[in-house]
Amino acid sequence: MVAPAGTFQAALRLFENGHIAEAQRRLTEFVLIEPQNAEAWNLLGVIEFQKANYADAVKLFRKAVQIDDRSAKYLTNLGSAWNGQGDTSDAADCFERAIAVDPQCAEARTYLGILRLQQGRIDEAEAALQAALIEAPQSALARLNLGNLFRERGQFDQAAEQYEFALSIDPDYAEALLNLGVVRSEQGRFADAVPHLRRAAVLRPRVAAIHLDLATALRQIGDHAAAVKSYQRALSFQASLFDGWMGLGQSNAELELWGDAVSSFKKAVGLQPDSAEAHLQLGQALQRIGQAQEGAGHLAVANMLAPSRRV
Numbered sequence: 519m520v521a522p523a524g525t526f527q528a529a530l531r532l533f534e535n536g537h538i539a540e541a542q543r544r545l546t547e548f549v550l551i552e553p554q555n556a557e558a559w560n561l562l563g564v565i566e567f568q569k570a571n572y573a574d575a576v577k578l579f580r581k582a583v584q585i586d587d588r589s590a591k592y593l594t595n596l597g598s599a600w601n602g603q604g605d606t607s608d609a610a611d612c613f614e615r616a617i618a619v620d621p622q623c624a625e626a627r628t629y630l631g632i633l634r635l636q637q638g639r640i641d642e643a644e645a646a647l648q649a650a651l652i653e654a655p656q657s658a659l660a661r662l663n664l665g666n667l668f669r670e671r672g673q674f675d676q677a678a679e680q681y682e683f684a685l686s687i688d689p690d691y692a693e694a695l696l697n698l699g700v701v702r703s704e705q706g707r708f709a710d711a712v713p714h715l716r717r718a719a720v721l722r723p724r725v726a727a728i729h730l731d732l733a734t735a736l737r738q739i740g741d742h743a744a745a746v747k748s749y750q751r752a753l754s755f756q757a758s759l760f761d762g763w764m765g766l767g768q769s770n771a772e773l774e775l776w777g778d779a780v781s782s783f784k785k786a787v788g789l790q791p792d793s794a795e796a797h798l799q800l801g802q803a804l805q806r807i808g809q810a811q812e813g814a815g816h817l818a819v820a821n822m823l824a825p826s827r828r829v
Contacts, residue, residue, distance in 0.1 A: 526558055538565060556585040560592055563599065572602035590620035598629055609633055624654035632663050635670070643667055658687040662694050665701075674701050692721040696728055703731065708738040719748070726756035733765055742769040760789045760796075767799055776806040787816070794824035 525548050532541035542565050549558050563578035579596035586592060597612030610633055616626035631646030644667055650660045665680030681698035684691055699714035715732035722728055733748035749766035753759060767782030783800035790796055797820040804813030 526552075526555060529558070530561065533561060533565070538568075541565070554585055556582040556589065556592065559585070560595060563595060567595070567599055567602065570602065572599050575599035576603060588619050590616040590623040590626055593619065594623065594626045594629060597626070601629070601633060606633060606637065622653050624650045624657055624660070627653070628657060628660045628663070631660070631667075635663060635667055640667060640670065656687050658684040658691055658694065661687070662691070662697070665694070665697060669697070669701055669704075674705050677701050690717075690721055692718050692728075695721070696731070699735065700731055703735050703738075708735045711735040712739065719751075724755055726752045726759060726762075729755070730759060730762050730765075733762070733769075737765055737769050737772075740772075742772045745769040746773070758789060760786055760793070763789065764796060764799070767803065771799070771803060771806075776803055779803040780807060780809075792823060794820045797823065 525544065529541045529544040529548060532538075532544065542562065545558050545562050545565075549555060549562070552558065559578050559581040563575045563582065566572075566578060567575040576596065576599045579592060579599050582589070582592040583596055593612045593616035597609045597616065600606075600612060601609035610630060613626045613630035613633065616623050617630070620626075627646045627650035631643045631650060634640075634643035634646060644664070647660050647664045647667065650657060651664070654660065661680045661684035665677045665684065668674075668677035668680060678698055678701050681694045681701065684694040685698070688694070695714045695718035699711040699718060702708070702711035702714065712732065712735050715728065715735055719725075719728045719732050729748045729752035733745045733752060736742075736745035736748060746766060746769045749762050749769065753762045753766065756762070763782045763786040767779045767786060770776070770779035770782060780800065780803045783796060783803055786793065786796040787800055797816040801813040801816035801820060804810075804816065
């Protein structure tokens with residue numbers, strides 16, 4: 519039996535137009551009729567990979583590689599699925615095989631660089647990422663991760679340069695905006711960090727860490743009213759953020775909203791009862807609202823936890 523002409527192309531169009539379930543159904547039927555079609559197995563793997571079903575993706579990409587083991591694309595995809603599953607050894611092997619097949623495969627070099635960076639093999643990571651950028655200088659992903667590498671080394675200016683390059687390619691690259699904002703904060707350039715973090719928060723509105731980083735930068739430049747809003751957003755998505763409750767309490771204290779500060783510091787103490795700083799801030803805020811005895815109790819705990827900074 520032979521599949522009708524155009525069957526794969528029809529499934530591909532469905533996939534490209536976002537009709538994933540129907541594309542998967544048609545491809546599954548197609549490979550039963552045309553089991554030697556590597557592109558169909560590869561696309562089925564892509565669908566499972568995008569759903570984070572890495573074990574299934576590995577099986578499907580392996581089918582494609584078994585049919586055509588000279589395809590750098592299939593090998594790179596298989597490596598990505600192995601990496602998603604946590605098998606870094608097989609992942610690295612696939613990326614290296616892809617590079618051997620096609621030395622100009624920027625994707626394989628980029629993913630190998632990312633993997634080596636995750637493993638702490640910094641020099642190997644840099645070599646892979648720099649090689650990827652020779653082949654694909656407009657790769658925002660390679661630029662982002664080269665920036666991450668420089669940040670890991672403490673080379674903040676070089677990191678910022680790579681993040682800015684990534685943003686020149688894709689102005690709405692949320693990860694590059696976030697990382698550029700974080701680097702500027704690490705440099706003490708909080709005013710420069712704020713616009714990047716604000717844009718990242720718009721693009722990824724449900725990521726607590728972005729709102730937390732933005733709130734911290736806002737607090738550092740003295741915009742405590744805006745900081746309070748960003749801390750509250752962060753905590754609405756992740757209520758267990760100790761730094762979020764501490765920062766919210768500190769900004770409320772700066773605004774002389776002592777009751778709100780007390781509530782925030784109490785949350786912080788509940789999360790980290792061994793934090794001298796949380797007890798200290800809570801004790802001082804309680805004294806501000808006239809609860810001297812309770813405040814003194816927390817100050818005593820702070821002194822016990824950190825006797826070198828007695829108050």
